Amino acid sequence: MSHTTLLAIAVAGVATLLLLILKAKVQPFVALVVVSVGVALAAGVPAADLVKTIEDGMGATLGHIATIIALGAMIGRIIELSGGAHAFAHSLIEKFGSRRTPLALTVAGFVLGIPVFFEVGLIILMPIAYGVARASRKPLLVYALPMGAAMLTVHAFLPPHPGAVAATEAIGASQGLVLLMGIPVTAVVVLLGHLLSRRLTRREYPMDPAVYAEVYGEPGADAGTPGRAETSPPTSDGGHATAVLTKPAPSGTDVRPPSFGMVLALIVTPILLILLGTIGENTLPEGSTPRAVLTVLGAPMVALLIAVALCGYFLGARRGWDRARIAEVMGSALPPVAMVILVAGAGGVFGKVLVASGIGDAIADVLERTGLPALLLAFLTSLALRAAQGSATVALITTAGILTPLLHRADLSTGQLSLVALAMGAGALALSHINDAGYWMFTKLAGLDVAAGLRTWTVLTTAMGCAGFALTTALWPLV
Structure with missing residues (x-):
């Protein structure tokens, strides 16, 4: 089959995928599988090999990422339900002082965004932003905008978030190097986002009366602690979420929330283990005992498993939770991420089909002839898919599937592939819109209308995505 025909099939497949998700409102997992089957048959994959191709793509992808995503979700859930996230944010506000409260909430969003999924983090921290806005009588957006953008930045760039994990594994990058380079890159992007948000929030925007009453305690609203924001259900895979304000649930048997240092240590532990494993593999002699130990402890699955055990003990058992309660909390983390894991697996199927059908090589030929650097192609492809269908996770997974043949042909180093993964994350961060x-x-919880959301949230995330790409470009000569 000619390259022109294969490319036409690929274009038709991506167009069909977008139509199914955007127009027909088909769940992204189902849409990816349907399109993968259609593309495989149209491209001439033998019917006898079709099922095996799908199984291989699903199995190879989930074998790497399912455990990591599930363990990361458990860590976030324990920190959330133990009261650790609220305690961490309030401690930062006290340490930074009232004048720098927006920066304190931005830092809280950045740090808590590592183990906690974006939607859940927003649910946890938005009531704190409500309380601060009420006390200061300043616009809610001053606090909420940089905080929310910080969490979305981490969601797009860093493991253990599903899109970052799936893209990193698909292209053969190192999760340790992605963290080693991605954490400082993300920190700078978040700081730039904080500075830009100060300019964007100089003017006030119309605010939904119900949210205004909830935040500022106007007549008809409870003037006490702002309600907790919940969505039903929170999603990271492209489904629209509707925000509802309810009162926070009682904390049960907990006497007091965990300390700032405890929460920070538990968040940092798996990151340090993964980084030590990466450093050990690159600096210690092969076959040495220290290298073997660090390699095992630094494997993302092992590092996160250790962190889950530590969270269960220090945030659960030591604070009065029995084993049944700890197991219940861990189990409650899995349903919200189950569909995300399946979407990631379906993305792996799509990538496998592209390779097995020869479409991947055809795309690689075309992209090579453009003369554009791999880093720029990664950013632009992810940006286009993000703008077209909305989900950062789907954009990252699909981009990885499209570009993997080209990246393998380019014979890039592990460090370069890790920067490519970060460039994909930059594209997936930008252009968050309707x-x-x-x-x-975010706009529902912040009480913004569509126009105000586009002028603030969309502008900020796009600027931060472009800044992230510029930083990865600056690092390219160093790897």
Whole structure:
């Protein structure tokens, strides 16, 4: 089959995928599988090999990422339900002082965004922003905008978030190097986002009366602690979420929330283990005992498993939770991420089909002839898919599937591939607009209308995505 025909099939497949998700409102997992089957048959994959191709793509992808995503979700859930996230944010506000409260909430969003999924983090921290805005009588957006953008940045760039994990594994990058380079890159992007948000929030925007009453305690609203924001259900896979304000649930048997240092240590532990494993593999002699130990402890699955055990003990058992309660909390983390894991697996199927059908090589030929650097192609492809269908996770997974043949042909180093993964994350961060669940969730909780959301949230995330790409470009000569 000619390259022209294969490329036409690929274009038709991506167009069909977008139509199914955007127009027909088909769940992204189902849409990816349907399109993968259609593309495989149209491209001439033998019917006898079709099922095996799908199984291989699903199995190879989930074998790497399912455990990591599930363990990361458990860590976030324990920190959330133990009261650790609220305690951490309030401690930062006290340490930074009232004048720098927006920066304190931005830092809280950045740090808590590592183990906690974006939607859940927004649910946890938005009531704190409500309380601060009420006390200061300043616009809610001053506090909420940089905080929310910080969490979305981490969601797009760093493991253990599903899109970052799936893209990193698909292209053969190192999760340790992605963290080693991605954490400082993300920190700078978040700081730039904080500075830009100060300019964007100089003017006031119209605010939904119900949210205004909830935040500022106007007549008809409870003037006490702001309600907890919930969505039903929170999604990271392109589904729209509707925000509802309810009162926080009682904390049960907990006497007091965990300390700032405890929460920070538990968040940092798996990151340090993964980084030590990466450093050990690159600096210690092969076959040495220290290298073997660090390699095992630094494997993302092992590092996160250790962190889950530590969270269960220090945030659960030591604070009065029995084993049944700890197991219940861990189990409650899995249903919200189950569909995300399946979407990631379906993305792996799509990538496998592209390779097995020869479409991947055809795309690689075309992209090579453009003369554009791999880093720029990664950013632009992810940006286009993010703008078209809304989900950062789907954009990252699909981009990885499209570009993997080209990246393998380019014979890039592990460090270069890790920067390519970060460039994909930069594209997935930008252009969060009306087809993104995160856009609707933030604007509903912040009380913004569509126009105000586009002028603030969309502008900020796009600027931060471009800044992230510029930073990865600056690092390229160093690897």
